[in-house]
Amino acid sequence: AIATVFAGIGSIRGVGMSAEAGMGVLAEDPSKFGKVMILQVIPGTQGLYGLVVWFFALLQMGVFGGNVDPTSLTVVDGLRVACACLPMATGAAISAPAQGRVAATAVNLMAKRPDDWAKGIILCITVEFYAILSLLASFLMLLNLHLGA
Numbered sequence: 001a002i003a004t005v006f007a008g009i010g011s012i013r014g015v016g017m018s019a020e021a022g023m024g025v026l027a028e029d030p031s032k033f034g035k036v037m038i039l040q041v042i043p044g045t046q047g048l049y050g051l052v053v054w055f056f057a058l059l060q061m062g063v064f065g066g067n068v069d070p071t072s073l074t075v076v077d078g079l080r081v082a083c084a085c086l087p088m089a090t091g092a093a094i095s096a097p098a099q100g101r102v103a104a105t106a107v108n109l110m111a112k113r114p115d116d117w118a119k120g121i122i123l124c125i126t127v128e129f130y131a132i133l134s135l136l137a138s139f140l141m142l143l144n145l146h147l148g149a
Contacts, residue, residue: 011050
């Protein structure tokens with residue numbers, strides 16, 4: 001839940017910022033909807049990464065196997081899972097709003113220089129790299145947990 005909630009909050013903020021900038025551009029030129037939408041969606045990926053970490057955490061705990069024995073998971077196991085989810089939670093909570101600001105400025109760039117909108121996407125992707133590192137860190141930590149042992 002930690003990874004999903006904080007990643008979701010970050011993505012909500014990021015997507016909202018870029019959408020606000022996009023609405024201004026679309027008010028002037030509705031034909032740019034496709035490009036605006038691509039820039040607006042990019043900060044939402046962190047929310048998806050948080051959901052992937054949540055899913056994998058539940059998988060590691062055996063929730064989807066239908067054989068969860070509540071007595072087999074200890075408080076220490078729960079803390080291990082929570083700590084493994086922290087890189088994704090904090091990484092996404094920080095990177096998604098930052099990426100939203102980059103996407104919003106990329107929308108403004110596109111409004112003034114339509115041929116340069118790909119440059120804005122590239123700059124958004126540089127922020128994405130750190131969200132992917134957070135995903136990788138949480139995934140590797142969850143992968144190496146030995147719960148109920």
